[in-house]
Amino acid sequence: MPDLPEVERFESSNGAQIFRLPMRVFPRYIAYAHLVVHDGRLTLVDVGSGLGESHADLLRGLEAVRTEYNLPATLEALDRIIITHGHIDHFGGLRYVREHAAQAGVAVHELARPVLIRHAERVLVTGKGMEDFLRRAGVPEDHRDRLLAMFMFGKRAFPPVRVDRTLRDGDLLDDTFRVIHVPGHAPGLVMLQIGDVLLTADHILPGTSVALAPESLMPYTGLSHYIESLEKAERVEGVRLALGGHEWPVRDYYAVARRTREAALEKIERVLDCCDQPRTIYEIARLIYDTLEGYIELLKLEQTGARIEYLNQRGLVIVDNLEALEQEHSPALRYRRV
Numbered sequence: 001m002p003d004l005p006e007v008e009r010f011e012s013s014n015g016a017q018i019f020r021l022p023m024r025v026f027p028r029y030i031a032y033a034h035l036v037v038h039d040g041r042l043t044l045v046d047v048g049s050g051l052g053e054s055h056a057d058l059l060r061g062l063e064a065v066r067t068e069y070n071l072p073a074t075l076e077a078l079d080r081i082i083i084t085h086g087h088i089d090h091f092g093g094l095r096y097v098r099e100h101a102a103q104a105g106v107a108v109h110e111l112a113r114p115v116l117i118r119h120a121e122r123v124l125v126t127g128k129g130m131e132d133f134l135r136r137a138g139v140p141e142d143h144r145d146r147l148l149a150m151f152m153f154g155k156r157a158f159p160p161v162r163v164d165r166t167l168r169d170g171d172l173l174d175d176t177f178r179v180i181h182v183p184g185h186a187p188g189l190v191m192l193q194i195g196d197v198l199l200t201a202d203h204i205l206p207g208t209s210v211a212l213a214p215e216s217l218m219p220y221t222g223l224s225h226y227i228e229s230l231e232k233a234e235r236v237e238g239v240r241l242a243l244g245g246h247e248w249p250v251r252d253y254y255a256v257a258r259r260t261r262e263a264a265l266e267k268i269e270r271v272l273d274c275c276d277q278p279r280t281i282y283e284i285a286r287l288i289y290d291t292l293e294g295y296i297e298l299l300k301l302e303q304t305g306a307r308i309e310y311l312n313q314r315g316l317v318i319v320d321n322l323e324a325l326e327q328e329h330s331p332a333l334r335y336r337r338v
């Protein structure tokens with residue numbers, strides 16, 4: 001288990017206090033919730049996974065705000081809960097938090113709402129899509145079943161949670177949060193601007209490029225949305241400090257945003273280079289990544305699939321074995337550069 005970082009406090013140009021609360025959301029993986037105190041209102045942005053230490057860490061973070069900053073930071077006192085996107089490490093703990101935060105209305109982007117109110121449906125539908133994706137990616141059959149089982153295990157269903165308010169791009173929520181919709185990593189992903197502070201969730205992170213999947217698996221994900229959303233992120237004005245859902249606070253937001261977009265385009269270029277002869281997504285992933293094991297392999301296949309999809313949408317790579325597509329229901333597709 002990694003050590004839990006300290007709670008940190010920041011202030012925005014419009015007088016909000018923002019507390020960064022660390023939580024161990026998965027083994028060896030830390031995420032941050034943010035408690036925002038503005039005009040006497042308490043808002044919690046994201047709630048952790050609800051797994052392992054996550055709840056206890058969240059409560060410990062609130063306690064630190066109470067004792068060190070003398071603020072009434074309890075779940076019971078929350079006025080609002082905002083979920084930045086429908087990934088477990090950000091919303092999995094919502095059921096529990098909601099039980100204690102009786103007065104807090106839950107707000108999410110309209111495209112994240114289905115995950116919260118009916119997680120089981122999302123899991124099953126995506127699972128079926130994943131089976132088809134792995135087949136077309138050319139993953140050998142026995143291996144495919146293993147990956148699929150892993151995918152379904154990693155997506156254990158969460159009980160439905162009520163949503164009180166849906167968000168759209170450009171909304172100003174509670175006179176505090178400017179909503180910036182940035183689909184790509186997830187369909188209903190939002191960044192929240194509070195004065196000169198930007199909560200970037202998983203869209204812009206300083207140390208890693210985020211997980212991406214093809215849009216054929218889930219609408220509003222995929223590289224086209226992701227890159228458009230990175231361009232949009234660079235156009236947000238007046239950001240002095242960016243706080244993501246993971247990693248460390250970012251003081252050079254615009255440089256990090258630009259670097260993230262450039263890295264995304266370079267990775268697409270790398271996949272294009274692998275299409276000098278007809279190859280499946282499975283073969284391309286094996287060329288690019290040295291070791292592919294466990295859940296990482298699934299993630300890398302999804303990323304490679306997302307990049308091939310982007311190139312194929314633009315006619316830069318084409319399906320080489322069209323005759324197989326004509327004859328079989330769901331054959332492995334080979335892509336080649338035009």
Ligand SMILES: [Zn+2]
Nearest residue numbers: 087185186202
């Ligand atoms: Zn995420």
Ligand SMILES: [Zn+2]
Nearest residue numbers: 087089202245
């Ligand atoms: Zn995350």
